[in-house]
Amino acid sequence: MTAGQPGTRERSSALPIRPELAGLSPYGAPQIDVPVVLNVNENPYPPSATVVAAIAAAAGDAARTLNRYPEREALALRADLAAYLGADTGVELAPEQIWAANGSNEVMLHLLQAFGGPGRTAVSFAPTYSMYPEYARDTNTAWVAGRRAEDFTVDPAAAVALVTEHRPSVVLLASPNNPTGTALPAEVVEAVYDATEGVVVVDEAYGEFRRSGVPSAVQLLAGRPRLAVSRTMSKAFALAGGRVGYLAADPALVDALRVVRLPYHLSAVTQAVARAALAHAPELLARVAELRATRDRLAADLAGRGHAVAESDANFVLFGRFADRHAVWQGLLDRGVLIREVGPEGWLRVSVGTPGETAAFLAALDEVVATRAGERA
Ligand SMILES: Cc1ncc(COP(=O)(O)O)c(C=O)c1O
Numbered sequence: 001m002t003a004g005q006p007g008t009r010e011r012s013s014a015l016p017i018r019p020e021l022a023g024l025s026p027y028g029a030p031q032i033d034v035p036v037v038l039n040v041n042e043n044p045y046p047p048s049a050t051v052v053a054a055i056a057a058a059a060g061d062a063a064r065t066l067n068r069y070p071e072r073e074a075l076a077l078r079a080d081l082a083a084y085l086g087a088d089t090g091v092e093l094a095p096e097q098i099w100a101a102n103g104s105n106e107v108m109l110h111l112l113q114a115f116g117g118p119g120r121t122a123v124s125f126a127p128t129y130s131m132y133p134e135y136a137r138d139t140n141t142a143w144v145a146g147r148r149a150e151d152f153t154v155d156p157a158a159a160v161a162l163v164t165e166h167r168p169s170v171v172l173l174a175s176p177n178n179p180t181g182t183a184l185p186a187e188v189v190e191a192v193y194d195a196t197e198g199v200v201v202v203d204e205a206y207g208e209f210r211r212s213g214v215p216s217a218v219q220l221l222a223g224r225p226r227l228a229v230s231r232t233m234s235k236a237f238a239l240a241g242g243r244v245g246y247l248a249a250d251p252a253l254v255d256a257l258r259v260v261r262l263p264y265h266l267s268a269v270t271q272a273v274a275r276a277a278l279a280h281a282p283e284l285l286a287r288v289a290e291l292r293a294t295r296d297r298l299a300a301d302l303a304g305r306g307h308a309v310a311e312s313d314a315n316f317v318l319f320g321r322f323a324d325r326h327a328v329w330q331g332l333l334d335r336g337v338l339i340r341e342v343g344p345e346g347w348l349r350v351s352v353g354t355p356g357e358t359a360a361f362l363a364a365l366d367e368v369v370a371t372r373a374g375e376r377a
Contacts, residue, residue: 043238058276070268089218104245113260116141152180181312206314208236321346331368
């Protein structure tokens with residue numbers, strides 16, 4: 001029951017595909033229709049009837065003028081995003097400091113299009129988000145991945161040494177990191193920024209789930225014209241299907257992204273849907289506190305069962321370590337629970353679901369661990 005995922009067809013050798021793309025499969029986690037889906041860090045709570053009605057009305061209004069191209073600069077949306085992010089971080093932001101696109105995936109592609117390219121290098125610290133090397137590949141940017149420490153933190157001295165050696169034009173720092181959940185302290189971002197002349201991108205896709213006291217890199221923007229902080233409406237806002245990501249940075253950096261975007265890249269419907277969701281931000285975000293509490297309970301429950309658990313500031317938990325993680329993943333799937341086989345060997349990642357979904361996952365995991373498939377590494 002795998003929907004819409006044709007395998008990679010035998011390609012005709014006559015196709016003049018770029019050699020580095022030959023034989024590659026498209027990126028994406030399996031979309032499998034099972035009762036408990038905890039594999040792509042979605043928010044498990046759909047919008048309420050009130051929010052659905054507001055979004056439908058906004059989309060309906062947009063439909064009336066779909067004969068026209070959308071507002072190309074998406075200024076009203078960027079103003080709403082500036083107001084939201086300013087309130088979330090306590091930093092005043094102007095609309096010109098915000099860029100928006102179809103998911104933070106597209107925001108980051110724009111960053112690599114503008115600041116990467118042939119003869120240039122992008123750097124990050126593995127294990128990290130598996131799309132980063134793909135943005136680099138697709139923009140002909142060289143890719144260098146340093147290593148995180150055993151506990152998945154980034155050592156500032158090692159990070160400075162790596163960027164000093166490779167002189168990247170783009171550094172990608174996920175905080176909280178996917179798939180480990182690790183948030184970066186401000187000192188790491190500051191040290192990397194000071195050691196490079198490149199653009200430093202802090203990817204805060206999971207920023208709203210950070211534990212209290214963990215700062216946002218938005219607080220570091222003032223006086224750092226090469227720093228960009230990326231966010232998304234896919235996770236905390238429960239709007240993954242709406243495809244809206246954004247970043248905050250100096251207006252000059254945003255202007256560089258405006259050069260590489262396609263004209264009218266954000267559809268009128270997307271802009272309207274995002275603005276309606278932002279108008280209901282308190283309601284949409286109301287579940288974030290609950291998801292953080294469920295995450296902390298889930299991490300404690302996993303640790304209590306003797307599993308290794310990475311500290312998480314996100315809406316997922318990385319746990320392990322299994323001799324054969326694929327067997328554990330398959331055992332869970334056989335019991336109707338889909339999680340993600342990702343991260344360092346032996347580890348698995350589970351998204352935070354509803355309390356019911358989380359309980360179903362733990363029960364299935366206990367069963368799998370009791371079989372040979374669950375042997376520890
Ligand atoms: C670290 C990180 N950044 C960015 C994204 C992209 O999210 P979106 O394109 O939905 O905004 C994801 C998605 O899972 C992610 O894990």
